[in-house]
Amino acid sequence: MKNVTEYLYPSDLSQALILYAEHEESAYIAGGTHLxxxxxxxxxxxxxxxxxxxxxxxxxxxxxxVGAxxxxxxxxxxxxISKVGNGVLKKACQLIADTPLRNAITLGxxxxxxxxxxGLPVVLLTLDAEVEIMNLHGERKRVPAADHFANGGVKDGDLILKVRFPVRNAWFHSYEKFSLTTADYTWLTIAFAAEVKDGKITDARLAVSRITKATRLKAVENALIGQEIANIDVESLLTVLESSVDIVKDFRVSKEYRRQLLGVLFKRMIQKLQEETK
Ligand SMILES: Cc1cc2nc3c(=O)[nH]c(=O)nc-3n(C[C@H](O)[C@H](O)[C@H](O)COP(=O)(O)OP(=O)(O)OC[C@H]3O[C@@H](n4cnc5c(N)ncnc54)[C@H](O)[C@@H]3O)c2cc1C
Structure with missing residues (x-):
């Protein structure tokens, strides 16, 4: 931020867009924790x-x-927020960094x-949330979270206005973050959601981040659909899981360790699903 010469508070949305457009080296700032x-x-x-x-x-x-x-x-x-996904969004918020950072970091x-x-992208993915964005021409659009993250997030000048989270409480939801301390970088973040009817999984979402860009693992989701809760074939799911993620490098921890971790956290989520939907 050493090159910053102007810090401006627009009075409304249209002024924010104008101020952004008239200077080549502009950026929106919210919590400022990354900038x-x-x-x-x-x-x-x-x-x-x-x-x-x-x-x-x-x-x-x-x-x-939820406003950006x-x-x-x-x-x-x-x-x-407690009402969304049986509290899964609240849990994801709780596991972000520490209190001073949580007071500053914004959803947008x-x-x-x-x-x-x-921490939040994987929950947006498993809840099928929608991101509402305004471009520099003042046009609004609603983008499914999966497309938002697949497209690399916001484009230059786009302003996130809000996120729409379906409440979706009839589904099972789970969220895990593995890190050495709460304020430390996560080694793996994973969210899982499943719809269960008559003892069978009828729909599923599984999303991971840190080991890769936040993404849904559709091959595993498809393999989950149709499984009977009492007889989930965890071993074959683990084989699909392993082949669906190309784990990126992390200088602090090996790929092998994180592959193991992924399997362990996924198995725990399946056990929790079985216990909660007995
Ligand atoms: C020590 C440390 C530990 C952290 N640990 C975690 C953690 O465990 N989990 C976690 O989830 N996060 C963590 N964070 C926060 C994370 O790294 C980002 O800094 C944070 O999410 C950015 O949010 P912000 O509101 O501060 O954004 P800013 O820093 O204000 O902005 C970040 C970027 O987003 C853009 N932007 C902001 N708002 C909008 C909007 N509405 N529309 C379009 N563009 C926008 C800005 O232009 C900028 O490019 C940590 C940060 C620090 C410093």
Whole structure:
């Protein structure tokens, strides 16, 4: 941030877009926790979006809408967030960093780019959330989370306005983050959701991050569908799981260790599913 010469508070959304468009080296800033830590950053103009009323959390019509500048603490403390996916979104918020960071980090900042270590993308994926974005022409669009992350997050100048989370409480949901301490970088983040009817899995979502960019593992999801809860073929699922992820390098921990970890956390989630849907 050493090149920053202007720090601006737009009065409304359209002014934010104008301020962004008129300067080549602009960036939106929300919690600032990533921007402040970026050493190679040429940004000259910062446009603070935290006073635009984009932090509302609204429950209605089977979904909870969360404004992009809601902080992780605001989300964690919100009764509406507890309703999403039987509390899975709240759990994901709880496991992000530490209290001072959770007070600053925003939903929009957490999902704007493909930072593999961040906690919320996998839950957006397993909940089939939608990201609402406004482009520099003021046009709004709703993008399924899977497309948002597959496309690399926001494009230059796009502003995330909110995320729509389906409540989806009839499903089983689970979320795990493995790290040495809560504030340490995660080694693996995984979220799992399953719809169970008459003792069988009828639909499933499985998403991982850190070992790769946040992504759904569709081959495993397909292999889960149709399995009887009492007789889930965990060993064959583990074979599919292993071949569906190309684990990226991490200087702190080997690929083999993380492959093992993936299997262990996945097995635990399956056991929990079996216990909770008996
Ligand atoms: C020591 C440390 C530990 C951390 N640990 C974790 C962790 O365990 N789990 C975790 O999930 N995160 C963690 N984080 C936070 C994470 O790394 C990011 O810094 C954070 O998610 C960014 O959110 P922010 O609101 O601070 O975004 P900012 O830093 O303000 O912005 C980040 C980027 O997003 C863009 N942006 C922000 N809001 C919007 C919007 N509404 N629309 C479009 N673009 C936008 C900005 O222009 C910028 O490019 C940690 C951070 C630190 C410093």
């Amino acid at each position: 402040a830590a970026e050493s190679r950053n040429n940004t000259k103009r910062l446009i603070d979006i935290t006073r635009l009323g984009l932090n509302e959390i609204i429950d209605g019509n089977g979904e909870v809408q 500048t809601a902080t992780i603490t605001e989300m964690y403390s919100s009764p509406e 900042g957490n999902i704007s780019r493909l930072y593999t270590w961040v």
